[in-house]
Amino acid sequence: MNLLGRGALAPAVPVFRVFGAMNARAPSASLAPDVASRTALAVHNIEVVYDHVVLVLKGVSLEVPEGSIVTLLGANGAGKTTTLKAISNLLHAERGEVTKGSITFYGEEVHRLSPNELVRRGCIQVMEGRRCFAHLTVEENLLTGAFTRKDGRAAIQADLEMVYSYFPRLKERRRSLAGYTSGGEQQMCAIGRALMARPRLVLLDEPSMGLAPQLVEEIFEIVDQLNRNEKVTFLVAEQNTNVALRYARYGYILENGRVVLDGPAEALRDNEDVKEFYLGLSATGRKSFRDIKSYKRRKRWL
Amino acid sequence: MAELGPVLEVFLGGLMSGVLYALVALGFVLIFKASGVFNFAQGAMVLFAALSLVRLSEWLPFGVAVLLTIAIMIALAWAVERLVLRPLVGQHGLILFMATIGVTFFLDGFGQTIWGSNVYQLDLGIPASPWFLFENLFPGGILVSPIDVFAAVIAGTLVVALSIFFHSTKIGRALRAVADDHQAAQSVGIPLNQIWLIVWSTAGIVALVAGMAWGTKLGVQFSLSLIALKALPVLILGGLTSIPGAIIGGLIIGAGEKLAEFYIGPLIGGGIEYWFAYVLALAVLLVRPQGLFGEKIIERV
Numbered sequence: 040m041n042l043l044g045r046g047a048l049a050p051a052v053p054v055f056r057v058f059g060a061m062n063a064r065a066p067s068a069s070l071a072p073d074v075a076s077r078t079a080l081a082v083h084n085i086e087v088v089y090d091h092v093v094l095v096l097k098g099v100s101l102e103v104p105e106g107s108i109v110t111l112l113g114a115n116g117a118g119k120t121t122t123l124k125a126i127s128n129l130l131h132a133e134r135g136e137v138t139k140g141s142i143t144f145y146g147e148e149v150h151r152l153s154p155n156e157l158v159r160r161g162c163i164q165v166m167e168g169r170r171c172f173a174h175l176t177v178e179e180n181l182l183t184g185a186f187t188r189k190d191g192r193a194a195i196q197a198d199l200e201m202v203y204s205y206f207p208r209l210k211e212r213r214r215s216l217a218g219y220t221s222g223g224e225q226q227m228c229a230i231g232r233a234l235m236a237r238p239r240l241v242l243l244d245e246p247s248m249g250l251a252p253q254l255v256e257e258i259f260e261i262v263d264q265l266n267r268n269e270k271v272t273f274l275v276a277e278q279n280t281n282v283a284l285r286y287a288r289y290g291y292i293l294e295n296g297r298v299v300l301d302g303p304a305e306a307l308r309d310n311e312d313v314k315e316f317y318l319g320l321s322a323t324g325r326k327s328f329r330d331i332k333s334y335k336r337r338k339r340w341l
Numbered sequence: 342m343a344e345l346g347p348v349l350e351v352f353l354g355g356l357m358s359g360v361l362y363a364l365v366a367l368g369f370v371l372i373f374k375a376s377g378v379f380n381f382a383q384g385a386m387v388l389f390a391a392l393s394l395v396r397l398s399e400w401l402p403f404g405v406a407v408l409l410t411i412a413i414m415i416a417l418a419w420a421v422e423r424l425v426l427r428p429l430v431g432q433h434g435l436i437l438f439m440a441t442i443g444v445t446f447f448l449d450g451f452g453q454t455i456w457g458s459n460v461y462q463l464d465l466g467i468p469a470s471p472w473f474l475f476e477n478l479f480p481g482g483i484l485v486s487p488i489d490v491f492a493a494v495i496a497g498t499l500v501v502a503l504s505i506f507f508h509s510t511k512i513g514r515a516l517r518a519v520a521d522d523h524q525a526a527q528s529v530g531i532p533l534n535q536i537w538l539i540v541w542s543t544a545g546i547v548a549l550v551a552g553m554a555w556g557t558k559l560g561v562q563f564s565l566s567l568i569a570l571k572a573l574p575v576l577i578l579g580g581l582t583s584i585p586g587a588i589i590g591g592l593i594i595g596a597g598e599k600l601a602e603f604y605i606g607p608l609i610g611g612g613i614e615y616w617f618a619y620v621l622a623l624a625v626l627l628v629r630p631q632g633l634f635g636e637k638i639i640e641r642v
């Protein structure tokens with residue numbers, strides 16, 4: 040019960056950005072120097088309602104600078120998937136709706152666009168649970184990712200080779216039905232499929248789900264390379280806080296449909312509360328951020 | 342060997358009517374494959390297409406009437422997509438199925454209201470008198486109906502064309518992707534609305550072909566709508582997701598029921614034709630729920 044002690048600790052943590060501040064630039068000097076100044080994605084204070092009644096997101100704001108890897112952390116049911124689907128406009132099929140707030144992709148309001156229009160503009164989601172087309176071969180799966188492209192066969196073929204160069208295992212299995220490949224291969228296939236759309240921003244939902252630690256590492260390593268070499272920006276929703284914070288530059292922590300904490304990845308990694316609640320480094324059991332005064336105060340600013 | 346002639350005749354006749362069942366089943370398969378919807382209205386679409394064609398051809402050249410009917414079927418597909426599928430997206434499959442039952446009754450009623458409800462003769466200019474084949478082999482030869490042969494050729498062409506379409510084109514690949522996982526397909530930028538429009542239009546055209554074949558045989562009348570019920574066992578046998586399955590299922594059922602009637606019918610006083618298909622389908626269902634050619638149900642995720 041040392042709530043006071045915790046509360047006193049929190050301000051010692053490096054600059055967490057305040058939402059709604061006009062200053063949209065990433066504020067911290069600890070961000071990698073190569074981060075471009077343009078904002079790829081800006082989500083401002085969105086609310087999402089399912090089935091006309093269930094309020095799931097209660098004012099989420101976040102920002103993804105071009106060229107960065109940003110992670111969205113949180114426990115089961117926190118609203119990570121809902122946030123990503125709100126961005127990619129896949130909520131409609133689940134009877135969900137963005138009822139408030141705005142979402143801009145490279146400065147343009149996108150929340151009325153169809154998912155395919157958004158893909159055409161360069162924002163694509165890799166859904167939770169991989170969702171490969173089971174009765175299509177791995178290569179056919181990859182090619183479906185190029186559906187919106189109009190730049191011709193040669194360009195698509197070249198990108199196919201690019202994907203195979205990052206995921207050599209997919210090349211070996213190109214002729215097998217995706218439904219019969221392993222979980223790791225399916226995750227690679229799902230990421231590869233998204234890359235075939237030539238995206239600028241990939242929304243990656245829980246790539247670690249159900250995979251062995253070694254494979255999780257491998258996948259994140261490839262995400263990192265894609266980010267560096269192909270200049271793809273990533274917004275990664277994860278429960279695996281540990282891995283996600285090692286690869287991301289910036290993180291947001293979502294609880295109960297609200298962002299309760301955000302900051303540069305290394306700052307979050309060093310944060311005592313994150314250590315305790317999400318990295319499992321503390322002796323005491325898991326608690327919620329809600330129990331802590333300083334974060335309660337933050338919430339009212341949102 | 343005097344027996345072989347009639348048996349062969351029965352068998353061939355069965356195969357031919359099987360093709361006609363298959364033409365109807367094909368429409369079901371197309372829509373089910375691409376949208377996971379079991380479209381009960383396929384039979385009504387057959388009737389509607391045939392009625393439109395036969396009435397339009399009364400005052401238009403036949404070719405123009407065919408084109409106009411195709412346009413009508415595409416417009417119908419558009420309306421179904423807009424008014425039924427789109428509002429119901431994300432709902433349970435059973436709800437969509439119920440919606441297609443609604444479409445069935447609407448089409449049956451609406452079609453007869455605007456086109457009339459008499460029995461109309463459809464004349465495709467195919468000779469009505471049967472051909473006699475192999476007259477030198479069998480006494481009297483084997484009787485084959487030219488209409489059946491025509492239907493078989495059309496069905497064969499249709500199947501080949503559709504297979505090529507599904508497996509070698511970008512749209513076809515997208516259709517199969519949608520069939521596997523709507524949401525994932527949507528997430529990679531495949532527009533569901535367009536895909537559904539394409540599929541329902543294709544199914545509408547297939548319904549027109551089936552309607553032409555059946556209408557020529559039986560006259561265009563309300564009972565065409567009921568041949569959908571004959572397509573059900575074909576679907577169970579061939580699998581809901583397989584185009585070749587629909588054809589082969591149709592052939593097996595067509596030939597099977599005629600042969601059963603020929604051999605077993607006299608022993609029990611006939612009438613086997615009417616229920617044989619359903620019993621066969623039931624037997625298949627028990628042994629192989631996905632049908633003979635249906636896609637394997639891949640369980641692992």
Ligand SMILES: Nc1ncnc2c1ncn2[C@@H]1O[C@H](COP(=O)(O)OP(=O)(O)OP(=O)(O)O)[C@@H](O)[C@H]1O
Pocket residue numbers: 089090093095113114115116117118119120121122133134135167278
């Ligand atoms: N289609 C839906 N209809 C109603 N409620 C939903 C729907 N989808 C999600 N929810 C609810 O919204 C909340 C957030 O769900 P969401 O899937 O976004 O969480 P998540 O952070 O992605 O969790 P996980 O880590 O388990 O994937 C949950 O309480 C969930 O029950």
Ligand SMILES: [Mg+2]
Pocket residue numbers: 119120121167244245
């Ligand atoms: Mg989730």
